[in-house]
Amino acid sequence: MSPRLRLTLLGAALAGLLPGAVAVIGRLPEFGATIAAYGERINAIVPAERHVANMVSAINFDLRGLDTLGEEFMLLAAITGTVVLLRGRRGEETTDRAMRLPGRAILPRSEAVVLTCRLVGPLLMLFGLYIVVHATVTPGGGFQGGVILASGTLLAYLGEGYAGWRDVVRSHWLDAMEGGGAFLFVLCGLAPMLTGAAFMQNVLPLGTFRDLYSGGLMLIENAGVALAVCGGFTQLFLEFLEETRESAGPEESGEDSA
Amino acid sequence: MSVLIPLLFLITAVSGTAIVLIRDPSRQIFAIAANGIVLTILFTALQAPDVALSELAVGGAAVPLLFLVALMAVRAGTADQESGGDGR
Numbered sequence: 495m496s497p498r499l500r501l502t503l504l505g506a507a508l509a510g511l512l513p514g515a516v517a518v519i520g521r522l523p524e525f526g527a528t529i530a531a532y533g534e535r536i537n538a539i540v541p542a543e544r545h546v547a548n549m550v551s552a553i554n555f556d557l558r559g560l561d562t563l564g565e566e567f568m569l570l571a572a573i574t575g576t577v578v579l580l581r582g583r584r585g586e587e588t589t590d591r592a593m594r595l596p597g598r599a600i601l602p603r604s605e606a607v608v609l610t611c612r613l614v615g616p617l618l619m620l621f622g623l624y625i626v627v628h629a630t631v632t633p634g635g636g637f638q639g640g641v642i643l644a645s646g647t648l649l650a651y652l653g654e655g656y657a658g659w660r661d662v663v664r665s666h667w668l669d670a671m672e673g674g675g676a677f678l679f680v681l682c683g684l685a686p687m688l689t690g691a692a693f694m695q696n697v698l699p700l701g702t703f704r705d706l707y708s709g710g711l712m713l714i715e716n717a718g719v720a721l722a723v724c725g726g727f728t729q730l731f732l733e734f735l736e737e738t739r740e741s742a743g744p745e746e747s748g749e750d751s752a
Numbered sequence: 753m754s755v756l757i758p759l760l761f762l763i764t765a766v767s768g769t770a771i772v773l774i775r776d777p778s779r780q781i782f783a784i785a786a787n788g789i790v791l792t793i794l795f796t797a798l799q800a801p802d803v804a805l806s807e808l809a810v811g812g813a814a815v816p817l818l819f820l821v822a823l824m825a826v827r828a829g830t831a832d833q834e835s836g837g838d839g840r
Contacts, residue, residue, distance in 0.1 A: 550802040625805070633802045633805055634801075634802065634805050638805040638806050638809055641813070641814055644814065645817070648813075648817060730818065734821040737825040738821065738824045738825040
């Protein structure tokens with residue numbers, strides 16, 4: 495296909511899409527317009543019905559909990575796929591020892607970096623835990639808190655070096671966190687069915703509005719998401735870092751483009 | 753407030769364009785991180801703290817770090833083939 499033909503095709507496609515785009519953009523609500531009806535309805539219903547102050551968490555874990563379950567498994571599938579791809583050449587067995595690329599110099603870290611990482615790392619982990627625990631009260635939740643926890647472990651890598659990081663972070667623990675978090679979420683869906691309620695119905699006591707314990711079942715689902723996200727992201731980093739450690743094998747001549 | 757949001761949109765556009773215009777991959781990663789932080793501020797200004805927190809964690813830290821590590825992996829591979837492991 496010549497560049498000319500491609501440009502013609504692109505032009506034709508754009509011309510076809512243009513009327514639709516113009517129509518949609520013309521009918522968009524004005525910038526800064528008042529909250530849509532759905533948002534107002536949520537704001538009115540959720541504090542009374544679920545005792546939750548953070549509407550976003552209430553939507554994610556309760557009103558549209560099934561969607562979040564789907565996202566949870568998308569994350570699980572994406573991370574499993576990446577890990578399978580990256581481990582493909584190395585094989586199934588994982589070590590807890592740090593590997594090194596032969597011939598690579600170990601760069602010295604300045605003491606300022608080590609000190610900063612040792613000070614900020616634990617504080618960042620604490621902040622991540624705070625975000626996770628306060629999912630139903632303040633902005634944030636399992637996903638955000640999980641990513642913050644994962645980046646907290648990465649500060650340990652930055653400060654202590656790869657070998658020190660691998661002494662703390664065990665690969666099979668991360669597997670268990672990732673899978674266990676998703677399992678916990680599914681369990682939160684299935685367990686209410688044992689009592690005769692619907693899938694993922696909020697059967698636990700709802701707690702008090704604006705308290706740490708509020709939202710009932712949402713808190714457990716939230717913990718599951720936090721576990722899965724923290725384990726998944728750290729696992730991803732670990733597998734990518736492991737990829738930089740091994741010297742390229744002789745049999746991978748044809749895999750450069752992959 | 754009326755100046756802040758157009759200004760933030762402008763910075764978003766500039767930092768987004770910068771990612772495309774910068775050609776060196778390792779600099780590009782830092783441009784992505786900068787764009788993530790700009791987006792975080794924009795979302796905060798538009799009163800979406802949940803989205804801002806996600807953007808900060810994913811766009812400002814996780815994605816750039818992942819790209820950095822992936823780039824390191826690519827360079828370790830090529831350096832090993834060419835000159836015997838000179839990559840950092």
